[in-house]
Amino acid sequence: MRTTPRILSSEKIMKTIKKDKINTVLDFLIKKYQVFGPVQKDDLVVDFGRIQNGAQACLEFSNTNEPAKKLFFPQAETLFSYTGSDAAQVSELKPEKPRIIFGMRPCDAKSLSLLDAVFDGPDYKDPYYIVKRKNTTIFTLACRRPRSNCFCDSLGIGPFSKKDTDVFMADLGDRYVFEPITPGGADILNKIPGLENARPTDAERLKNLRSEAESKVARKVDLDNLPEKLARIFDHPFWDGIHQKCLGCGICTYLCPTCHCFDIVDEQKDDKGRRIRIWDSCSYPTFTLEASGHNPRATGKERMRQRLMHKFRYFVENYGEIACVGCGRCINHCPVGSDLIREIENINNLK
C-alpha cells in the first residue's frame, strides 16, 4: 500500500489567492503539468477533463458526475498491442508528463486510497495503475456543497477532510486557500507565482466553513456492526426481495468511486491487435457467466447481494476498510430510486 509522507504541521504555510486570479494558478500549472479538473459537460453534468487553460475549469460545483477513478483506472485501457503474427511487441509503460488533478472532492480522494489497496497492495501490483498514481499530484477542493444524498461523514471522511491528498484547497468566498499536505504538494505550491500567505484569520474561517459544510451532510448511516452482520445473513430471506426493482444496469458500479471490477477483451483487425481492460459490473449477468453456460450468480438476488457484500464485508475482510466513501452517486443516479442507505438500515434492522 502507498504510504504518503505527510509534512509536519509546523512547516505548513497556508497560501491564498483571490478567486478571480485562480485561472492564473491553473495556467501556470498547465505549462508544466497535464492538468485535469472539473469541466462543465452540459447544464447538469460536471466531469473531470483535461484542462488546456484555466478558464475551462468549473470550480463551482457539488461533485463530478463520474468519480475520479477513471483518471487512474480508465473505463477502457489498452494493456498492450501487437502487430504481425510473431511475438507480441509490448510497449513499455512510460510515465507521461506529470499530472495534477485539480479540484477533486475529499470523498473521491479517499476512494483512491481504497483503490491503492487493490491495485498497489502487497500481493498484487498493477503497473498501469501505479504509473499513473505515482505521476499524479492531487489538489482536493473542500466540499462546501454537500448534496442531499451525501453521507461521507458516516465513513469518517467529511467534506473538509485533508486526508489522501497532496494539497488541500478551500473556497473562502472571495479567495481560495491552499494548504500543503505532502512534501510533493508543498513543492508545487511553493513554485506557483502570485500566491500570498494566508491571513491569520483564515484558519478560524476554515473551521467555521467546515462546521457549516458538515451540517449540510444530512444523511447518516450506522456502519459499525455491518461487516459482522453481513457475515451472518448470507442466506437470509431478506435478499429475496431487495433486488426486485433493480434493473441490473451498471450505473451504481460505474459511478462508484471504489468499484474496480474489470473485464479483459481482445480486439484484432488484420494483423494488428490489442488487449484492453474495461470496466465490468457485478450487476451484469455476464459478469459471472461461465463458458459452460452456468451462472453462479444467476439472478438479481445474488448480484445485488454480491455488490453489498463486497463493499461492506469482503473488502473489509481483505483490506480492513469499507469500500464506500459516502459520495451518494449510486443513490442520486439509480434509475429506480434504490437507496443504499435505506438498504443498509434495513440490514441493520434484521434480526
Add this chain to the structure above:
Amino acid sequence: MQEQPENWEPRIIAFLCSWCSYAGADLAGVSRRRYSPNVRIVKVPCSGRVNPFYIVKSLQQGCDGVLVSGCHPGECHYSNGNYYARRRFAILKRLLEYIGLEEGRVHFSWVSASEGDKFAKVVNEVTETVRKLGPATRLVKHSPVDGVVN
C-alpha cells in the same frame, strides 16, 4: 468534402444475393463488361439474410461504401426475403444518414441474373459516388488513446 489522399481508391463491400445479383455479377464477368474493381463481393443466400449489423460493422471497420443487392421484388428465390430486406433497409438507411453518415455511402439495388449490364452500371455509379465523398471517417473505429478522458 475532404481532401483525398494520393492513390486512394474507395473500398466498397457488396453483399450480393446468390440467386440474382451474384449471378448478375457473374454475367457481367462472362460478358466481359468492364466495371470498377473497387467492390469486394460477399455472397449471401438472400438480401433478407443481410443483418443490418453487417452494414454498420463494415462501415465501422473502415469500408468507404456498402452495396446490398438482391432479386427484384416478386423474384426472390425464397419468395419474399427481399421484401423484408426492403423494409429494414429503408429504416436503416434513413437512420444512418440521420446520425450524420454521408448520403451516398450505403446503397441498395435490385439486380437480376440476366442484368449483367445493370450490375456493372450500379457498381460504377456506387464507386463514383463514394469516390466523391472521399475516405470514410465517421463511424470508423480507430484505436482509442489510453486515458479515455475526452
Add this chain to the structure above:
Amino acid sequence: MDLQTKLRQEARKLLEEKLVDVVIGYEDEGAPLRTTPCFITDPQDVDRLVWNPFCDHNLARYLTARKDKAAVVAKGCDTRAIVVLINENQIERKNVNILGMPCGGIVDRKKIYNHLKNGDVREAVLKDKVITVKGLEFTADLMVDDFLADCCLSCRHRNPVLCDVQIGENLPPLDVKDEYKKIKQLEESTSEERWEYFRKTLSKCIRCYACREACPLCYCQQCFTDQNFPAWVGKTTDISDTIVFHIMRAFHTTGRCVDCGACERSCPNNVDIRMLTKKIAKDVKELFGDEAGLQLEEKAPLSFYNEDDPQDFIK
C-alpha cells in the same frame, strides 16, 4: 374519490380475492421528486401505492421475467408497451392484470434541476399541480405542467389502450402541434451538424446499459452487446463503439418503441437517446403507416411487408 385511493382499492380487491399474486406499482420512499417501483403481495400493504406525476418508470419492464400473475399500474405509454409484449409473445394476456391510469404527463426531474441551476432539492411537496421544492438556500413553487418530460409533451396516447380496470375517466387528447418537431429540426441541419450533434451527446455515454435495462422492450435473453462470438460491438468507450451500440439498439426498437422515455430518463449522463428512437418511429409512420402498441394482434412493421412498400432508395 382521487385516483390514488381508487387505485389502492382496486389493488386491495385483486390481492384479497387472489386474482393476482403481486401488484406492481409505485411507492414514495421519501426521496424528493421521485417514486420507486414496489411489489405488493399483501393486501395490508396496498396503502404504500401512490399515484402522482413522479410515477415515471415503465413498469411493463418487470413483466417479462415473471411466471406469476401480476397486476401492473400502467400509464398510456406503458399499456402500449404491454400490448407490444403480448403481441411478441413475451407475456400472456391472462397473466397480466392492467390497472390503467389516464396520465396527464410525468415530471422530468432533470428539467427541475436544470431550472434550479442544479440546485440540491432536499424536500418536495406536491399539492394539486404545484410542487413546492426546498433546498438549503431556496424555496420555489413550480408548476407540474412546466416540467413535464419531453415524451409527454408530444404524447398522443394519454389514456390506456388496453386495461382490465381503468382508474379514472379518460383525459381529453393533448393538442400536439408537431410530434416530431425536434427530429425535423435536426433533419434539416447538415450532415456535419448532425454528426457533430450525435458525436457530442453520445460521447457522454458510459455504456452502463441503463437505457437498455429500463426499456420494457429490450428483453432479449442475450443482447447483441453481450455476444462475443462474433463480437458485434466493441465494449470500449471509443465513440465509434458507443454510436454503433446506440444506433443498433435504437434500430432494434423499430416499430416497437412506444416512446415512454424510460431510456432517456434512466441515463445518468443525459444522453439524448430519444432523438434516435423517435426518428425511427417517425420513419416507420411515414413509410409504413404503423404505430407501435396500439392494438393486440398487430404485427411489428419489420415482421411483414406490403408488395408496394416504398423503394425509391433502391437502384
